[in-house]
Amino acid sequence: MFAATAIDTKDKPAFYKELAAQLKALLEGEGDSVANAANTAALIYQMVPDLNWAGFYFLASDDELVLGPFQGKPACVRIAVGKGVCGRALELDMSMLVKDVNEFPGHIA
Template sequence: MQTTNYDLLLEQARAITAGEPDLIANLSNISALVYDALDDVNWVGFYLTREPETLVLGPFQGKVACLRIAFGRGVCGAAAATRETQRIEDVHAFADHIACDAASNSEVVVPLIVNNEVVGVFDLDSPSIARFSEADAEGLTRIGRFIEQLNWAQ
């Protein structure tokens, strides 16, 4: 498995969002960028906080996904509730895993926080057990911090 250059990926994310104020357009392109850049992933996208304590499916690349996830449920909900990046080597061993795609075996979820509010999560799935390293989680968290700087006032 190749090592991902997260500095370059972050630079590319900045370039494709520069000057574009529309959040959904930017999240769509970022999900496509990351999906194409990482090997061995089967889902990359966003869940957005659209109701209190509820994440709603946003822009993504991959198979059909769950529509709504409560804060605290599954890996995405855990990231939203704890406000911490979740790196799960085997989602089937995660007590409250929500199986949107039975082919997914490992996951990284980065909470997105703007003005001290969880506005969503950045979610990545892989069909391989232990696909995501600590370096992946750190690099994806840095991309998450950039995503928080986009225009969320829509």
């Protein structure tokens, strides 16, 4: 059975490399996407310092994301494409790194 082990956070590249290795071990042999999303969110939430939410939104239709497995505070169940950070990232078809979501125009609190 998998058990997460503490990772030194002083060296960010090394931290994320080890986190990826632990995630690979955690997901090994499991093919269910919902189970894997749930465990991914849980591991990230447990291991990344000062994080208040980790999770997934799934594309439910051409114009809407629906909440998937997550850890943290309650979240919006549905997000329209183009709305908030997640909807905007989908609209632009790109990953987005947002330093402070509270400063993002259209942030969904």
